[in-house]
Amino acid sequence: MKLFSKEQIYEGDQLTIERQKISSTDLMERAGTQIFNWINLRMQGAQVPIHIFCGIGNNGGDGMVLARHLILEGYNVKTYIVNYSDKRSKDFLINYDRVKNITKKWPEFVHNQDDFPEIKQDHVIVDAIFGIGLNRPVADWVKKLFIHLRKSKAFTLSIDIPSGLQTDSIPLDDDCVVLASYTLSFASPKLVFFLPKTGKFTINWEVLDIGLDSEFLTNTNTTFNLIGKYEAIPIYIPRDKFSHKGQFGHSLIIGGSYGKMGAVTLASRGALSAGAGLVTAFIPKCGYQVLQSSFPEAMVITDANDDYITNVEFNFSPSVIAFGIGVGVNMKTVEAFKVLLETNKVPMVIDADGLNILSNHPHFLELLPEETVLTPHPKELERLIGTWSHDFEKLEKAKEFSNKHKVVLVIKGANTITVFENKFYINATGNPGLSTAGSGDVLTGIITGLISQGYNPLSAAVFGVYLHGKSADIAVEDYGYQSLIASHVIEYLGAAYMDLFKQPETSSEKHKDDA
Numbered sequence: 197m198k199l200f201s202k203e204q205i206y207e208g209d210q211l212t213i214e215r216q217k218i219s220s221t222d223l224m225e226r227a228g229t230q231i232f233n234w235i236n237l238r239m240q241g242a243q244v245p246i247h248i249f250c251g252i253g254n255n256g257g258d259g260m261v262l263a264r265h266l267i268l269e270g271y272n273v274k275t276y277i278v279n280y281s282d283k284r285s286k287d288f289l290i291n292y293d294r295v296k297n298i299t300k301k302w303p304e305f306v307h308n309q310d311d312f313p314e315i316k317q318d319h320v321i322v323d324a325i326f327g328i329g330l331n332r333p334v335a336d337w338v339k340k341l342f343i344h345l346r347k348s349k350a351f352t353l354s355i356d357i358p359s360g361l362q363t364d365s366i367p368l369d370d371d372c373v374v375l376a377s378y379t380l381s382f383a384s385p386k387l388v389f390f391l392p393k394t395g396k397f398t399i400n401w402e403v404l405d406i407g408l409d410s411e412f413l414t415n416t417n418t419t420f421n422l423i424g425k426y427e428a429i430p431i432y433i434p435r436d437k438f439s440h441k442g443q444f445g446h447s448l449i450i451g452g453s454y455g456k457m458g459a460v461t462l463a464s465r466g467a468l469s470a471g472a473g474l475v476t477a478f479i480p481k482c483g484y485q486v487l488q489s490s491f492p493e494a495m496v497i498t499d500a501n502d503d504y505i506t507n508v509e510f511n512f513s514p515s516v517i518a519f520g521i522g523v524g525v526n527m528k529t530v531e532a533f534k535v536l537l538e539t540n541k542v543p544m545v546i547d548a549d550g551l552n553i554l555s556n557h558p559h560f561l562e563l564l565p566e567e568t569v570l571t572p573h574p575k576e577l578e579r580l581i582g583t584w585s586h587d588f589e590k591l592e593k594a595k596e597f598s599n600k601h602k603v604v605l606v607i608k609g610a611n612t613i614t615v616f617e618n619k620f621y622i623n624a625t626g627n628p629g630l631s632t633a634g635s636g637d638v639l640t641g642i643i644t645g646l647i648s649q650g651y652n653p654l655s656a657a658v659f660g661v662y663l664h665g666k667s668a669d670i671a672v673e674d675y676g677y678q679s680l681i682a683s684h685v686i687e688y689l690g691a692a693y694m695d696l697f698k699q700p701e702t703s704s705e706k707h708k709d710d711a
């Protein structure tokens with residue numbers, strides 16, 4: 197799913213008005229009516245007090261349209277105008293008048309703290325105060341209103357975006373933003389729903405289709421894309437009946453040191469379960485028994501050294517090499533990595549200590565084959581690209597790093613984001629159960645296994661992250677967040693593949709909370 201920028205949404209809005217020969221008031225009517233339908237379907241006429249807080253721009257206008265429909269339908273509605281400015285938009289004013297024409301209960305003005313109404317926990321709040329037009333911090337009394345809304349603990353439905361949240365910056369503090377129980381967003385979800393510091397302001401979200409111009413929707417390229425099932429399906433490469441293991445490549449997983457052999461086992465299993473034809477693990481001698489007995493499907497080559505890797509030598513041609521899992525940062529291992537990079541020509545996936553070695557020896561980055569996949573967690577990323585003061589800066593720095601070194605950067609997190617060639621792929625699957633030992637090793641294995649069977653590195657990264665998260669989403673149904681372990685992610689990988697063709701995208705995939 198495309199994540200349109202604020203500028204693109206305004207443009208789409210304008211094009212829709214021109215091409216469909218409708219007025220902006222008509223488009224607002226569609227938006228407000230969609231919100232009304234959503235609420236009406238769920239509330240079925242219930243007389244719970246609904247407090248609609250409207251700003252004075254077009255987001256407030258949407259709120260006014262909603263208020264009119266709810267009042268006409270007999271709901272128990274109280275409408276407020278949060279009067280933070282006198283510059284009311286045309287369509288706001290039109291819809292304000294329309295409300296006044298159908299009820300004697302005219303919207304009440306809120307100018308300051310004294311005007312805040314009492315809201316009980318079992319009431320409903322609609323937040324139509326600011327939309328994507330917000331371009332500076334909110335006034336102090338408006339911030340106090342947001343706190344007041346939050347304190348009520350009432351279900352809060354935000355229209356388009358939680359008020360106070362800007363589309364391209366991080367709020368000064370948490371009180372500057374409405375905490376939405378649910379956001380109904382027009383045209384596309386907003387990027388900020390997926391970033392760690394801002395995703396928390398909406399527990400859930402959904403996109404409402406307001407019939408924007410289809411040519412605009414199809415032809416507009418976006419920098420950010422959300423990867424759910426519909427985006428994953430076209431990446432999948434089907435297998436034909438006469439295929440054999442020689443076609444799916446040979447993954448070489450280089451890693452491990454004394455006490456960290458499980459990680460290599462997990463990555464090797466991940467690679468094979470993702471569909472690699474053959475997997476060989478290259479490990480220090482001490483891991484030989486461990487790997488052979490815990491994962492008989494893998495072949496094993498050992499280093500001359502017992503406890504860590506000192507010299508990588510093998511006598512076959514792998515399709516892809518993964519390096520770094522549990523490998524440690526011993527100087528001999530660092531040297532072995534350098535020698536490997538100097539001679540290697542095949543695609544690579546680098547994780548864990550492999551990334552730390554790259555951070556400590558940045559000139560190694562020049563030796564990486566183009567499109568090498570790097571899979572850092574936040575700390576490893578920081579070591580690679582330096583610190584950042586907010587999520588937008590992090591994404592910018594990650595993009596620069598990826599461009600400079602021509603690498604596919606997989607930024608692991610609640611919504612893992614893959615960066616390559618100025619594009620960002622935000623993963624929609626996965627859950628908090630993945631915050632468990634070894635889950636990153638499995639991901640590295642999966643991506644390696646996908647490259648091995650012919651996926652290009654970017655597709656392997658994006659699809660691998662999707663499958664990894666999806667597998668965890670299916671497994672969590674049986675194990676719960678607490679008991680899910682990395683091995684389960686491997687075991688449910690088959691189910692994740694099969695799910696691609698089973699049922700339509702589930703709501704949990706589309707409406708991922710970022711908690």
Ligand SMILES: NC(=O)C1=CN([C@@H]2O[C@H](COP(=O)(O)OP(=O)(O)OC[C@H]3O[C@@H](n4cnc5c(N)ncnc54)[C@H](O)[C@@H]3O)[C@@H](O)[C@H]2O)[C@@H](O)CC1
Binds near residue numbers: 251329331333355
């Ligand atoms: N583009 C679309 O697809 C559609 C957008 N609609 C709604 O229109 C919204 C955008 O409306 P607007 O552009 O009018 O903007 P908003 O309603 O988001 O903001 C209101 C106005 O406040 C001003 N403002 C910004 N920051 C402020 C601050 N801190 N203190 C005081 N004033 C401030 C801005 O100049 C802006 O015009 C969307 O979020 C959506 O809800 C819908 O009506 C239908 C279609």
Ligand SMILES: [K+]
Binds near residue numbers: 354355356
């Ligand atoms: K809003």
